[in-house]
Amino acid sequence: MINLEIPKKFKPLASQANQVATEVFRPISRKYDEAEHAYPKELDMLASLIDGMNEGSDIGGAGAAGVRREKSDDGSNRNGSNLSTVLGIIELCWGDVGLLLSMPRQGLGNSAIASVATEEQLEKYGGKWAAMAITEPEAGSDSAAIRATAELDGDEYVLNGEKIFVTSGDRADLIVVWASLDRSKGRAAIKSFIVERDNPGLKLDRLEHKLGIRASDTANFTLQDCRVPKEALLGDPEINVQKGFAGAMQTFDNTRPLVAAMAVGVTRAALEETRKRLKKAGVEVDYDKPALSQHAAAARYLEMEADYEAAWLLTLQAAWMADNSKPNSLQASMAKAKAGRTCVDVTLGCVELCGSVGYDENELLEKWARDAKILDIFEGTQQIQLLIVARQLLGKSSSELR
């Protein structure tokens, strides 16, 4: 195995995040898997600590809020914010992905706000916890099919529609809602709006019961004449048919590597645990021998580890490109596709290799196998990532290849 190391300047952050994962997340991992919908109160203190770490750091933070494409004083891109966030997330998800998703102020809405908010919006909404509401009953993979509407009425937008599967929707302070300014103008008219969670026009319908990431709440909402100030619109209020959907979709270039990082973290957790179990059972993994001349379990382990390494490298590449102002849509989708699939395959493979111990609730392997599947679904499913990759490689538009 080629043992590639992360840059030296990121090592303290990765090691702090690993310490949090080991000392805070792992001990309460099973507790909140069982107590679905209970708020993991242990995270409050931790979130304040991470806020402090983000403020004191010049290389970005350990959570989603760390992602902002900033310019240095000389106008060049500030290197390191996406990469450091990805490295922090990998470590924290090695601890528990459901708890990472429940961390105050680290929602995917925070990432959207950090990416495109004006200084005034940052001032107003910075420091708050923001969820992201794109999905609707009739608009999942095809986010251009969004039916929620936003109508300008004086100095306010009036939002109407239904949003489902909103991660942290019940706990966050803000929800970034995608809605159309004019449904006749198609995808170009879809904009995002910051809605305060206590807005009377935003009604919580229910919380989902789930296969995995049970520590994280997933909420469904109705927006009924939900009024927000004009200034709550994120990005350009003009409908630019030429530019189309590109602005809104750019957020994904930042967030897909983060979800890939979650998958990489869970995958590594399962591999490490399995390696220990194999060792206990007398199976040694030998990197100097061809896989096929080793114990079948060791050969399978090596195969899974190779997939993990590929996912890890693609994830780092996508984040590094974002930090260096290189268009990364292709790499972000490649990373998300590879890491999501690898996480599902490897966590189940580890359950298989560890036999009954892998399936037992006394260990975390079975939990990781359940947690893995969502990482191959949200922020764009496996199939959608492959579609995006194919379009980019073949030079086809979304209407030519769907």
Ligand SMILES: Cc1cc2nc3c(=O)[nH]c(=O)nc-3n(C[C@H](O)[C@H](O)[C@H](O)COP(=O)(O)OP(=O)(O)OC[C@H]3O[C@@H](n4cnc5c(N)ncnc54)[C@H](O)[C@@H]3O)c2cc1C
């Ligand atoms: C736990 C959880 C948390 C979530 N959190 C959020 C959140 O915070 N915010 C948010 O907005 N959404 C969230 N989602 C929603 C998630 O992003 C969607 O479930 C996802 O985008 C898929 O949409 P869908 O469920 O409508 O499936 P569909 O789009 O109906 O897809 C069903 C199947 O068809 C496949 N498919 C669809 N189109 C194509 C195509 N063109 N080619 C090939 N295959 C295709 C898909 O890959 C999938 O396998 C969450 C979902 C879950 C389960």
